[in-house]
Amino acid sequence: MAATDALPALTDNKPARKGSVEERMYHEIYDAIMEHRLPPRTKLTEHSLCEIYSTARHTVRKVLSRLAADGMVDLEPNRGAFIASPSTDEAHDMFELRQMLERAVLEKLASLPNVRTVIAPLRK
Structure with a gap:
């Protein structure tokens, strides 16, 4: 399975945003969460995001950390990043x-x- 198959909600044929890859990735993931295209507990793998956005892991990690700080993503040690689920x-x-x-x-x-x-x- 291709990496982009794991996160089809991020490749929805919308026109690409302008700005840095980091900003574009952050806003596209944020929007996908808010629009329920990425449901709670969906795993966001670094590998898939690197392929989708043609970027390095450190950029993906920065974006995931930012999304976690905003309460949109849960970062679980040794497990990865998951879309946050409300209590x-x-x-x-x-x-x-x-x-x-x-x-x-x-x-x-x-x-x-x-x-x-x-x-x-x-x-x-």
Whole structure:
């Protein structure tokens, strides 16, 4: 299996970002995590990332360390890097936050005098 087969979410035919390989790699992995193209506990191998981005291991390690510092990746000694998985408490907090936001949006919409004209384009 080719290294790029292991991480297909990073090779999704989007136009290449401008900037250094390090910056491009960081943002592409970050975006793939946020867009759920890389689900929690997906292993990110240095070898695969080196092949995908045609770069050296030290660059990959810098990016993985940066993603770990941002809470996006878990670095496990002697095992590698994995997409972070939220804890039960974090998932609960996110669910509560989402409920609060949805309630606030609905209250705001309900208070608008022309709510039908605001909602109509959203239904398309």
